[in-house]
Amino acid sequence: MPDAAPLWAAVVLPVALVVAAVVTAGFDAVLSGSAERGPAGGVREAGLRATAPLREALRLLVQQPRRTTAADRLLGRLGVVLVPVAAVLAGAVLPWGFCAVSDPSVGIVWFNAMEALAWAAVWLAGWGPNSALSLIGGYRFLAQGLAYELPHMFAITTAALGAESLRVGDVVAAQDGLWFAVWMPAAFVVYLLSALAMAFWGPFGHPLSRDAAGGAEAELAGVDRLVFLGGRWLLLVVTAGFSVPLFLGGGHGPLLPGWAWTLLKTAAVLALLVAGRRALPVLRMERYMELAWMVLVPLTLLQALFVAVVVLNR
Amino acid sequence: MRALLNDVIFWVLALLALLAVASGVMVFRFESMARATYALLTSLLCVGGEVLLLGLDYLGVVIVLMMTIEMAIMAVFMVMYMMNPAGLMPMTMVHNKQGAAAICAVVFAVLAAGILLAPWPSRRGRPSDDPTLDLGLSLMGPQMLTMMTLGLALFATIVATVVLATRRGRYDRFGDDLKARRADDPVQGGRGR
Amino acid sequence: MSLELFLLLAAALFCIGLFGALTQQSIVMLMMGLELMLGGVIVGAAAVWHYIAPAAADGQVLVVLAVTAMAVEMAIGFAVVTALFRAREVDMTDMAAELKE
Numbered sequence: 001m002p003d004a005a006p007l008w009a010a011v012v013l014p015v016a017l018v019v020a021a022v023v024t025a026g027f028d029a030v031l032s033g034s035a036e037r038g039p040a041g042g043v044r045e046a047g048l049r050a051t052a053p054l055r056e057a058l059r060l061l062v063q064q065p066r067r068t069t070a071a072d073r074l075l076g077r078l079g080v081v082l083v084p085v086a087a088v089l090a091g092a093v094l095p096w097g098f099c100a101v102s103d104p105s106v107g108i109v110w111f112n113a114m115e116a117l118a119w120a121a122v123w124l125a126g127w128g129p130n131s132a133l134s135l136i137g138g139y140r141f142l143a144q145g146l147a148y149e150l151p152h153m154f155a156i157t158t159a160a161l162g163a164e165s166l167r168v169g170d171v172v173a174a175q176d177g178l179w180f181a182v183w184m185p186a187a188f189v190v191y192l193l194s195a196l197a198m199a200f201w202g203p204f205g206h207p208l209s210r211d212a213a214g215g216a217e218a219e220l221a222g223v224d225r226l227v228f229l230g231g232r233w234l235l236l237v238v239t240a241g242f243s244v245p246l247f248l249g250g251g252h253g254p255l256l257p258g259w260a261w262t263l264l265k266t267a268a269v270l271a272l273l274v275a276g277r278r279a280l281p282v283l284r285m286e287r288y289m290e291l292a293w294m295v296l297v298p299l300t301l302l303q304a305l306f307v308a309v310v311v312l313n314r
Numbered sequence: 315m316r317a318l319l320n321d322v323i324f325w326v327l328a329l330l331a332l333l334a335v336a337s338g339v340m341v342f343r344f345e346s347m348a349r350a351t352y353a354l355l356t357s358l359l360c361v362g363g364e365v366l367l368l369g370l371d372y373l374g375v376v377i378v379l380m381m382t383i384e385m386a387i388m389a390v391f392m393v394m395y396m397m398n399p400a401g402l403m404p405m406t407m408v409h410n411k412q413g414a415a416a417i418c419a420v421v422f423a424v425l426a427a428g429i430l431l432a433p434w435p436s437r438r439g440r441p442s443d444d445p446t447l448d449l450g451l452s453l454m455g456p457q458m459l460t461m462m463t464l465g466l467a468l469f470a471t472i473v474a475t476v477v478l479a480t481r482r483g484r485y486d487r488f489g490d491d492l493k494a495r496r497a498d499d500p501v502q503g504g505r506g507r
Numbered sequence: 508m509s510l511e512l513f514l515l516l517a518a519a520l521f522c523i524g525l526f527g528a529l530t531q532q533s534i535v536m537l538m539m540g541l542e543l544m545l546g547g548v549i550v551g552a553a554a555v556w557h558y559i560a561p562a563a564a565d566g567q568v569l570v571v572l573a574v575t576a577m578a579v580e581m582a583i584g585f586a587v588v589t590a591l592f593r594a595r596e597v598d599m600t601d602m603a604a605e606l607k608e
Contacts, residue, residue: 072346109372113378119386120386142386342531354539357546373574388535395588409530426515
């Protein structure tokens with residue numbers, strides 16, 4: 001039932017993701033602005049705050065790149081570029097309504113594999129500039145990856161189990177009546193947590209946090225910095241967007257067409273994450289590690305067991 | 315159209331094969347350990363791509379996933395244990411280069427002769443519509459011997475790894491009589507203990 | 508590509524890995540050689556599955572075995588290096604051989 005997307009969709013996808021990322025970053029900037037300087041005085045000021053990320057992007061475009069001694073330029077560049085590339089490749093299996101750029105039979109595993117590229121990307125970006133602080137950021141992300149990856153894999157496996165298929169289209173089709181988020185709440189919450197962790201953003205921003213002078217981004221400047229930080233927003237959009245086909249019924253919904261529902265649900269998830277970020281402190285990884293392995297792994301396993309029993313008795 | 319597609323697939327496969335071999339060679343030529351690790355990752359990703367294009371979607375993608383994570387972790391150990399992780403001070407850490415080269419050349423020659431001379435059987439049967447299902451059935455279908463063995467081996471690996479790598483046992487954590495209420499860990503965990 | 512070409516690729520990867528495993532002094536580098544050899548095994552198994560017996564799943568099972576072997580080898584390898592290094596500050600094969608004296 002998933003239709004094959006036309007070829008031009010492959011070109012539209014990165015553009016759409018970038019637009020979504022800019023809007024999300026703008027929303028975040030508005031929230032940050034009102035938290036720091038009080039509510040915006042008028043529409044004009046709110047608009048100025050919302051476009052702050054765009055202005056920052058323009059500034060980075062003309063900024064001088066920073067050079068460090070004995071830097072590993074090849075690997076550093078590779079890491080920086082890999083962040084947005086991984087996000088777009090993972091986004092290739094995102095269905096818009098019922099139609100994805102590509103809907104391979106192992107779409108869910110593909111998505112997971114492309115996200116795993118972020119592990120390599122952040123470490124490489126931290127390794128590249130030959131600077132202690134940025135390497136610390138890279139190491140932090142690997143520790144974070146070890147913490148979030150297992151519960152995350154079990155969570156998305158649970159969704160695949162509920163649909164009895166690894167194809168994203170089938171997972172969406174299986175949620176025609178009841179959304180997976182309703183009868184797999186634990187998996188859904190764990191997925192949202194790991195979506196934040198994968199985008200190393202918000203409460204999971206420890207790899208880039210201020211106590212290490214910016215961590216993996218410490219030595220990045222100019223276009224490198226733009227690509228790296230922009231790629232992080234893309235990752236956030238893609239991982240948040242993937243929760244829609246996995247748990248929130250994809251394009252299913254009354255009245256509106258499928259693509260509109262996908263858009264609405266993605267926007268809702270992103271708004272929840274961006275607003276919820278303000279309520280949570282930045283987590284140190286050793287703390288999340290213990291929570292993830294002692295609480296979240298058993299929890300997601302029980303969730304998977306429950307789903308498996310339901311599926312077997314269906 | 316069909317022929318064109320086959321041509322494209324052939325060239326992609328050939329390119330991946332060349333890249334796999336070239337980056338495999340570079341693993342042992344790079345001075346920088348980070349580069350060596352990521353050269354190995356490139357080589358193994360190309361292997362994953364070959365498997366993918368041979369029609370094994372699931373295994374190809376799983377190889378990509380596993381190798382990315384594995385090499386990202388490996389890079390940490392490389393940097394941790396090598397004397398010259400960034401390759402800024404060139405040094406060689408090899409022994410018996412000539413002997414090894416001779417052995418490898420002989421092994422390759424024997425393998426290549428075997429490959430080219432053996433009467434390979436022709437293709438029997440057709441791949442089923444869903445090879446992933448085949449794999450799942452053969453691993454966990456009527457008999458689960460392979461999967462049980464693999465699972466047991468992996469579990470034993472986890473236990474053995476922790477035993478080998480950690481320096482602290484339960485007496486270090488809970489005191490000599492194991493009566494301490496809070497584990498005495500150098501890094502406190504996140505569950506409020 | 509034909510079966511022979513794939514098997515030649517597998518043999519090449521295997522031999523490069525073998526060379527690395529034989530020459531490298533550092534245990535971690537030696538393990539990279541082993542990984543490359545297992546990569547060759549994976550290519551060979553997948554090619555045999557595709558070109559000889561695509562109806563059976565045996566080739567696929569072999570790939571799964573090789574991938575598991577890689578994971579086990581790496582985990583145990585790092586644990587052993589860590590233990591050796593903790594005990595004697597040793598991270599090279601030649602130095603580990605001297606430990607038996």
